[in-house]
Amino acid sequence: MLNIADIRKNKKTIIEKLLVKNFKAESLINSVIEKDDLRKINQKNSDQVLSSSNKIAKEIGLLFKSGELEKANLLKKDTSALKEKSKELITTKNNLEKEIKEILVQIPNVPHDSVKKGNSEAENEIIKEFGEIPELAANAKPHWELTDQFDLIDFKLGNKITGAGFPVYKGKGARLQRALITYFLDKNIEDGYTEYLPPLLVNEESGFGTCALPDKEGQMYHATEDNLFLIPTAEVPVTNFFRDVIVKDFPIKCTAYTPCFRREAGSYGKEVRGLNRLHQFDKVEIVQVEHPDKSYQTLDKMVKHVSNILDDLELPYRLLRLCGGDLSFASALTYDFEVYSAGQKRWLEVSSVSNFESFQSNRLKLRFKSSEGKSQLCHTLNGSALALPRIYASIIENNQTEKGIIIPKALRKYTGFDIIE
RNA sequence: GGAGAGGUGGCAGAGUGGUCGAAUGCACUGGUCUUGAAAACCAGCGUACAGCAAUGUACCGGGGGUUCGAAUCCCUCCCUCUCCGCCA
Incomplete structure (x- = not known):
């Protein structure tokens, strides 16, 4: 606001x-x-x-x-x-x-000077590409075939017990998911973030605090009996830790793994195939509370951090600066990371790193005392480090070989195996 | 789910109708003292809105009511704690 x-x-x-x-x-x-x-x-x-x-x-x-x-x-x-x-x-x-x-509450955040006008994601600005796009065999498969073939994810079972968009991970498939979560958390902790494990349901006030409400009301699952909302991202509970808080020391760095729940009303087609778009997915989030003078420096650091993780996973990716039309309601500047998924031959968004400046803080009443003793709004930032499903998809698609799926070196310590056969 | 207690400033905690925006203690900030520190002493110390300012107004969980006047009484909602029940 x-x-x-x-x-x-x-x-x-x-x-x-x-x-x-x-x-x-x-x-x-x-x-x-x-x-x-x-x-x-x-x-x-x-x-x-x-x-x-x-x-x-x-x-x-x-x-x-x-x-x-x-x-x-x-x-x-x-x-x-x-x-x-x-x-x-x-x-x-x-x-x-x-x-x-x-x-x-109807007026979105003001974009940063570096944001260019544009109508849709097609006009996002590609800043840089990293890594090599792998040359796969002609018969390379998309992940939804691989997960089936190697018995990693049972989409049909998820349909049966819940519905579309709620996959069941299985065996090494489940193990890989868990490995990624732990790996991401460890990377974030190593970078100075404190790990949290927050509630997955939040009250209305928290939804409002991070601007999920009223803006995205229809996108959240709502437990009406208790008027609680299933979180669409850990950003909501974690950022709300700081609602009505007067901060003493900067920066505050938090990381949290949570499942995320999104109704994704209106999504359909090829875009939502397999792991591409789910109603429930896992994500490790990073959140920072920063002094206004330093928030853009911090945004750059967060981008660098996410880059490092993707480098480690040996995934080809590109960094985009979102154009005005694609920028979210609350964000002043957002960088997206997209990973190339060779089985589908397309780029998949795996992380979004944003500076909200004081837009959330104003709703949260998240402040600090300036040197003159005046209360001033803090800046809040967050990013995915990282969202699991599409990383999962690209890892198995890009690393498929005749022998099986090769696990990236950085992950082997966590999976306990180096190939899925 | 049943019964009870309670929600007051950064924290602890007084205050049951009239100079109460709120005692007191702790914490914090400045000063005196000290070679320095501690202790002691003195002073300051909530937030928001309006105003150049003086100042005014609002805020004692949220909302509503009674009253000339409400932190204090009434209604209602929310939350927390304790005990019992159920339960991973």
Whole structure:
């Protein structure tokens, strides 16, 4: 959520920059400022009215104490008009605040200067490609055939017990998944992140704090009986650790493995085949809380960190800077990592590393004390390090040989085997 | 699920209708003292909004009500803890 004070101060730039996200903010911003003007006037009035009623109440108190009942009763009569007036002003205040918030939650975060305009993922900017795209035999298979052939994942069994998009991992297939989770966590810990194992259900407030609500309401599974939401990413519980917190030391670095649950309403076709898009998948997330002056430096470090992991896994990948149109609601700048999956001959997104600047912090009331003793909003960042299914897919697709699937060296310590036959 | 207790400032913890935005202690910040530190002593120390400021207003889990006046009384919702039941 943008800060109303910032909107007032930088109205023009904000409107311009939001156009990069293809978001026409002008009328919303005008109306929010208009309402904020009204709010200020209203507050001035209500402060005055409340101030006089407070004064009278105090006087009455004193008169009662000194036993001057008649005078007190006389004063009481004066209050009814004030009371009505203040009720009215407070109602107006509440309404205005509500309306202002309703508008503010509709306005996405302002993109960073480096973000280019663009309409869709097709216009994302490829920054660099890494590694060699493997030359596979002509009969190379996509992962959904390999998982079947080597008995690694039973999609049909998942269909039976839950539904499409809920795979059952099996034998070495399950072991590989577990190995990846541990491996990612170890890499993150090595880089200074503290490991957490958070709840998989969050309350409404947490959903709001990271902007999953109301923006992505339909994408989350909702346990209505208890009004809890299944997390779409560990970002939601972990970032909400810091809701209403005044931070003392930067940076704060957290990592967490969690299953992630997404309804993915409206997805279909080839895009969702096999592991490409699931309703439940595993992900290891990294989250940082940073000083505003350092957040972009930190974003670069996080990108570098994810790069290192992919290098280690010997996967060919590319780094993209998302264009305005593909940037998420809350993000100011996002880098995506895509891994080349040779069996499908396509790039698959495996990580998204973002700086939200103070957009989440403003909702979370996540602050620190500046050197002048003023509270200021922190910056929050997060990234996947990494999302499992597509990494899994590309590992088995890219490493398929006539003998079987070769496990990348970095993982063998974790799998306990070096080939799947 | 049943019964009970409770939610107050960074923490602990007082406060049951009127100078209470809130005692006190701890923590923290500055100062005095000291070669330095500790101790002791003195002072400061919540957040938000409006205002150039003085200052005003709001906030004692959330919402609503009673009252001239609510942290304090009433209603309602949420949460936490204890005991019992069930249970990995």
